[in-house]
Amino acid sequence: MLWSQSLIPTLKQAPAEAEATSHKLMLRAGMVRQLASGIYSYLPLGFKVLKKVEQIIREEMDGLGAQQVLLPALQPAQLWKDSTRYQEIGKVMISFRDRKGKEMVLGPTHEEVITEIARAYFKSYRMLPQILYQIQTKFRDEPRPRFGVLRSCEFIMKDAYSFDQDIRGLNENYEKMYQAYHKIFKRSGLKFLAVEADPGIMGGDVSHEFMVPAAGGEDTVASCSSCSWGTSNISEQIRKLKNCPQCKGKLQIQPAIEVGHVFKLGTKYSKLLGAKFLDEDGKEKPIIMGCYGIGVNRIMAAVIEQSHDQDGIIWPGEISPYQVIILPLNIQDQQSKQAAFTIYRDLKKHNIDALLDERDERAGIKLKDADLIGVPLQIIVGEKNIKQGNVELKRRQDKKLSLLKIEQILESITPALEI
Ligand SMILES: Nc1ncnc2c1ncn2[C@@H]1O[C@H](COP(=O)(O)OP(=O)(O)O)[C@@H](O)[C@H]1O
Numbered sequence: 001m002l003w004s005q006s007l008i009p010t011l012k013q014a015p016a017e018a019e020a021t022s023h024k025l026m027l028r029a030g031m032v033r034q035l036a037s038g039i040y041s042y043l044p045l046g047f048k049v050l051k052k053v054e055q056i057i058r059e060e061m062d063g064l065g066a067q068q069v070l071l072p073a074l075q076p077a078q079l080w081k082d083s084t085r086y087q088e089i090g091k092v093m094i095s096f097r098d099r100k101g102k103e104m105v106l107g108p109t110h111e112e113v114i115t116e117i118a119r120a121y122f123k124s125y126r127m128l129p130q131i132l133y134q135i136q137t138k139f140r141d142e143p144r145p146r147f148g149v150l151r152s153c154e155f156i157m158k159d160a161y162s163f164d165q166d167i168r169g170l171n172e173n174y175e176k177m178y179q180a181y182h183k184i185f186k187r188s189g190l191k192f193l194a195v196e197a198d199p200g201i202m203g204g205d206v207s208h209e210f211m212v213p214a215a216g217g218e219d220t221v222a223s224c225s226s227c228s229w230g231t232s233n234i235s236e237q238i239r240k241l242k243n244c245p246q247c248k249g250k251l252q253i254q255p256a257i258e259v260g261h262v263f264k265l266g267t268k269y270s271k272l273l274g275a276k277f278l279d280e281d282g283k284e285k286p287i288i289m290g291c292y293g294i295g296v297n298r299i300m301a302a303v304i305e306q307s308h309d310q311d312g313i314i315w316p317g318e319i320s321p322y323q324v325i326i327l328p329l330n331i332q333d334q335q336s337k338q339a340a341f342t343i344y345r346d347l348k349k350h351n352i353d354a355l356l357d358e359r360d361e362r363a364g365i366k367l368k369d370a371d372l373i374g375v376p377l378q379i380i381v382g383e384k385n386i387k388q389g390n391v392e393l394k395r396r397q398d399k400k401l402s403l404l405k406i407e408q409i410l411e412s413i414t415p416a417l418e419i
């Protein structure tokens with residue numbers, strides 16, 4: 001892509017209302033635009049990152065045998081009254097009447113809709129187990145939309161649901177999901193903790209949250225530095241603890257962002273909504289369910305919270321909007337311009353997603369913008385170097401520079417792109 005043909009509205013300064021680092025940087029890098037409080041448009045750079053995160057999620061979900069579906073955001077309120085959650089969720093649920101006067105809601109989550117599907121189709125043990133998932137927009141009238149896309153009123157969630165005959169099956173699926181979540185967050189470049197959590201209004205008795213320690217996090221997580229113990233259920237009792245209750249190791253309590261949440265729901269929804277199957281002996285039983293959520297937009301913001309410096313974002317390779325940015329520092333210099341376009345075409349030919357900043361702008365502006373949008377590798381085409389057939393390769397992560405012959409670019413960047 002050519003920069004001058006792209007919509008990348010970078011800003012020197014973040015608008016004053018942005019508090020969180022990720023929010024500031026997403027606005028400055030021209031990734032999102034606020035339409036109203038808690039409501040955002042994703043501009044091309046932001047959307048590219050979202051798609052990459054979704055791609056990782058899809059690969060890991062498909063990999064464990066989950067099937068993708070797409071459920072409606074628009075739902076009859078009656079379904080939520082049937083499950084008894086209509087009252088419980090309260091004002092967070094956006095509701096209104098359609099032209100016939102029927103009360104409708106915009107789904108804040110999809111346990112009810114998916115249980116209606118299970119009730120219709122999973123009537124025999126032969127149909128089980130099953131895992132269904134979707135990547136879809138949720139609506140929540142948050143009391144305090146904050147921190148940009150970290151807590152917004154319309155956001156994208158990957159929500160998955162497992163259906164089993166017995167607890168053993170549920171435990172197996174829960175474990176598979178738990179492992180897949182580790183892969184998803186690792187591939188997204190996050191440092192995270194998987195900890196015990198409170199199931200809250202979702203119900204069930206076991207739940208784990210995937211927490212990303214970050215200064216701007218709204219949640220709090222306690223974790224052990226020696227073993228895998230951790231919790232996001234921070235009671236007075238936990239706050240008073242000096243050592244890990246499991247191994248007596250050193251405890252750490254820190255702010256964190258919840259990026260994923262998995263629940264063993266058991267039979268809560270299948271009982272409330274009558275989703276039953278016939279087992280091998282012809283006995284009718286409620287289907288045993290699990291549900292598994294990931295905040296797709298939140299991953300993007302959490303990555304920025306953890307991976308940035310004073311100059312901007314530092315994208316991990318797999319979710320960066322572009323793999324490489326090419327920076328001809330003086331586009332008026334014909335040799336630089338030609339070399340930059342040749343490199344660009346060559347990278348494209350090798351399926352490397354490159355952004356060529358061919359704007360007629362000062363070198364300083366281009367270098368600042370490149371650092372700000374955080375593409376992991378910069379190929380800097382300078383007037384003097386190019387006369388010798390050289391370019392500079394800059395690693396965004398540590399700003400390490402190396403001088404390369406033009407012919408060496410591909411072999412030098414390929415290993416760097418694979419990490
Ligand atoms: N308002 C929001 N904005 C962005 N992402 C959200 C929001 N609410 C929840 N998420 C994401 O969706 C995932 C699943 O949501 P869930 O656990 O049902 O929400 P909550 O923890 O707010 O009750 C969360 O782990 C989080 O990553």
Ligand SMILES: [Mg+2]
Nearest residue numbers: 209258260261
């Ligand atoms: Mg949660």
Ligand SMILES: [Zn+2]
Nearest residue numbers: 224227244247
């Ligand atoms: Zn411990």
